[in-house]
Amino acid sequence: MLPKKSLDWGRSKSCIRELAAYGSARKAEIGADKVFDFSIGNPSVPAPAQVNETLIELLRTQESTELHGYTPAAGLPSLREAIAKDLRTRLDAPVSADGIYVCCGAAAGLAACCRGLLCPGETALTFAPFFPEYRVFVEGAGGVFGVVPPAEGLQPDLDALERRLTADVKRVLVNTPNNPSGVVLSAESLQRMSGILRAAERRFGHPIYLISDEPYRELVYDGPLPPNVLGFYDDAIVCYSWSKSLSLPGERIGYLAVSDRMAEKEEVFAALAGAARASGYVNPPSLMQRCVERCLGLTSDLSVYRANRDLLYSGLTEAGFECVYPDGAFYLFMKSPEPDAKAFSERAKQFELLLVPSDDFGMEGYVRLAYCVSPEMIRRALPAFRALAESYGL
Amino acid sequence: MLPKKSLDWGRSKSCIRELAAYGSARKAEIGADKVFDFSIGNPSVPAPAQVNETLIELLRTQESTELHGYTPAAGLPSLREAIAKDLRTRLDAPVSADGIYVCCGAAAGLAACCRGLLCPGETALTFAPFFPEYRVFVEGAGGVFGVVPPAEGLQPDLDALERRLTADVKRVLVNTPNNPSGVVLSAESLQRMSGILRAAERRFGHPIYLISDEPYRELVYDGPLPPNVLGFYDDAIVCYSWSKSLSLPGERIGYLAVSDRMAEKEEVFAALAGAARASGYVNPPSLMQRCVERCLGLTSDLSVYRANRDLLYSGLTEAGFECVYPDGAFYLFMKSPEPDAKAFSERAKQFELLLVPSDDFGMEGYVRLAYCVSPEMIRRALPAFRALAESYGL
Numbered sequence: 205m206l207p208k209k210s211l212d213w214g215r216s217k218s219c220i221r222e223l224a225a226y227g228s229a230r231k232a233e234i235g236a237d238k239v240f241d242f243s244i245g246n247p248s249v250p251a252p253a254q255v256n257e258t259l260i261e262l263l264r265t266q267e268s269t270e271l272h273g274y275t276p277a278a279g280l281p282s283l284r285e286a287i288a289k290d291l292r293t294r295l296d297a298p299v300s301a302d303g304i305y306v307c308c309g310a311a312a313g314l315a316a317c318c319r320g321l322l323c324p325g326e327t328a329l330t331f332a333p334f335f336p337e338y339r340v341f342v343e344g345a346g347g348v349f350g351v352v353p354p355a356e357g358l359q360p361d362l363d364a365l366e367r368r369l370t371a372d373v374k375r376v377l378v379n380t381p382n383n384p385s386g387v388v389l390s391a392e393s394l395q396r397m398s399g400i401l402r403a404a405e406r407r408f409g410h411p412i413y414l415i416s417d418e419p420y421r422e423l424v425y426d427g428p429l430p431p432n433v434l435g436f437y438d439d440a441i442v443c444y445s446w447s448k449s450l451s452l453p454g455e456r457i458g459y460l461a462v463s464d465r466m467a468e469k470e471e472v473f474a475a476l477a478g479a480a481r482a483s484g485y486v487n488p489p490s491l492m493q494r495c496v497e498r499c500l501g502l503t504s505d506l507s508v509y510r511a512n513r514d515l516l517y518s519g520l521t522e523a524g525f526e527c528v529y530p531d532g533a534f535y536l537f538m539k540s541p542e543p544d545a546k547a548f549s550e551r552a553k554q555f556e557l558l559l560v561p562s563d564d565f566g567m568e569g570y571v572r573l574a575y576c577v578s579p580e581m582i583r584r585a586l587p588a589f590r591a592l593a594e595s596y597g598l
Numbered sequence: 599m600l601p602k603k604s605l606d607w608g609r610s611k612s613c614i615r616e617l618a619a620y621g622s623a624r625k626a627e628i629g630a631d632k633v634f635d636f637s638i639g640n641p642s643v644p645a646p647a648q649v650n651e652t653l654i655e656l657l658r659t660q661e662s663t664e665l666h667g668y669t670p671a672a673g674l675p676s677l678r679e680a681i682a683k684d685l686r687t688r689l690d691a692p693v694s695a696d697g698i699y700v701c702c703g704a705a706a707g708l709a710a711c712c713r714g715l716l717c718p719g720e721t722a723l724t725f726a727p728f729f730p731e732y733r734v735f736v737e738g739a740g741g742v743f744g745v746v747p748p749a750e751g752l753q754p755d756l757d758a759l760e761r762r763l764t765a766d767v768k769r770v771l772v773n774t775p776n777n778p779s780g781v782v783l784s785a786e787s788l789q790r791m792s793g794i795l796r797a798a799e800r801r802f803g804h805p806i807y808l809i810s811d812e813p814y815r816e817l818v819y820d821g822p823l824p825p826n827v828l829g830f831y832d833d834a835i836v837c838y839s840w841s842k843s844l845s846l847p848g849e850r851i852g853y854l855a856v857s858d859r860m861a862e863k864e865e866v867f868a869a870l871a872g873a874a875r876a877s878g879y880v881n882p883p884s885l886m887q888r889c890v891e892r893c894l895g896l897t898s899d900l901s902v903y904r905a906n907r908d909l910l911y912s913g914l915t916e917a918g919f920e921c922v923y924p925d926g927a928f929y930l931f932m933k934s935p936e937p938d939a940k941a942f943s944e945r946a947k948q949f950e951l952l953l954v955p956s957d958d959f960g961m962e963g964y965v966r967l968a969y970c971v972s973p974e975m976i977r978r979a980l981p982a983f984r985a986l987a988e989s990y991g992l
Contacts, residue, residue: 205717206714206715206865206866207713207714207715207716210713210870210872211868211869212872213871213872214867246668250661250663256658256662264650264654267644268650268845269641269644269845272649272847272848272849273640274847274848275848308702308850309878311879311880315877319604320604321600321601323599323601341876453880454665454669454884454885455884455885473608475605475608477607477608478604478606478609484702484707484708484710484735485702489886490848492883492885
């Protein structure tokens, strides 16, 4: 009687949340300092002091009916202007205020991209490993979720992409830096991917929109900001969130940026707005819109994540594990010493190590470690990792 | 190439917003005090002082990573408990914490009800006059939007409901106090409606969920809180928002309450959660969740709206207009002296009066006046209303 898909989505437990719930129970049982919980991607560093200071100043000085009032559905005009200017300045990205749709976090933006830009039965492709909600958003829009396996080093397999680009493929989703692998799309990958997509657009006579999910954009550790898709491909939309850069995941504030160079920009923007409207998104939270406008360009102190990455990567490789070197985000993808990642995750529990098996991310044989944790916990966990490695004879 | 419905929803301008935009331009032209703008339902009274004080205290005392962190998708357990307790205490409503889904305002809740509880092709009925977004939410879910005309005094026409209840009708939407009419569903209407729906459930062998949209619940002027649907009908869901009661429309915080007496409560809750998930709702804004938990039971100073209602209703009826007496909300529904409400709205503009024609609300021949404005503006507007009446020979 009820829509089956909604029921399934409401009932299915994510592997990550189940492991986190096990962790909470286990911590209560044996003590929080005895459990090494790498399950959840919740920022561990506070928002910059300016965020709370700005919020308090807004609350003290702005008129209540305006501060907490409705804003336009796409966000405050001044915020949209400021975002476009920031993207032009920092990323040299071809975007204007009329292509910015401020939304309730990256998830809202991605869901609007799927619902607004996919007709039922059309395919959206992504690359493994991928964030599990992508499947829900694509199938929620009535689309077909297609997965392209990765190449060496977990960069996208572009030969496989080329083979998979049939007439039914209308959208491609990428995620850089990547959750769960931490891999950043290289300029070379973006360049070649763009050429392949342009050729397919010409071959099939329809646009193929490339949607780039970038909530971890500022979380890169070995250089400046990663290359941005908007510089490579005209039919591109960037989806951003301040969840990680400002440590505000619960506040649900982010944006979509539609390229100025997109031929159908006006139609695409209208379809995104219409999809958000039909999903009941009236406007992004008003107080937080005013706050991020005043905090543009700031980030939390992200140096902790870099130190954690270095500590964890070296500790794990020294213990004998094979890991994908993470350029960004706060995740590390580690190869399971046995083919079954779920069995490996279960064995790790015996050492009080909580590692998410990779199956939900569309790949077998890996585990994801979220290292947005205290450095002390990583240090305390390393002997447990060594013992786990030894149990496999590594 | 793009989904037609999303494009249409993104492009269609609401009559209300067009009139408000005209108003802004006109105010810039002749002065804000010369234009009598009754177009928009934006609360005109500030949030209670405790709201901003609570926000500031939370920002000063709570740890950032927790305060701004992810919460469970359905909201903080403590908030869900507090809401259920408040509803049991104040409304004697049969609800528990596990039936409360905190969401990004009433719009998010209604959209989740439509997407989660309607299979494509099934009908959701509502009563005219209705809030225009209902159509978008129902058709967005692939449902059929059915409208039952009102009876005398704009209470629902229950004979018409009985005739319209065919096997395809799975959901009924009501809105009390009503936007645009201000009419409150009486206990008698609710009692009879419940009996009719129960009989139809037995006749067709499937549940008919009654979804009651109640963002104006506390805005009633002639007595205690209005009778609540949860006391009359078991297969009921209430949709609430703090937008109007706490003057926080831009902050997007509200909830769904599923009756404890609903036989399929667990499935319905899962389907609502799944629909919200597929729409990209991760959690309601976290700071605001903590704030409303501490401000439960408070309201803004709503006495201004009552005074406005009295002033406007008596002024308009004395001028010769026929008005529906509004028991609640901050809207007044006035009969157009000519059959074409759009023409009447155009003529009113000549008197600098901005009145929304009723056509988008599913009824012809009325205009809606939002009286969430300053009492001074109403006083200044009354001579213009009298002149408008005279121009029709009233």
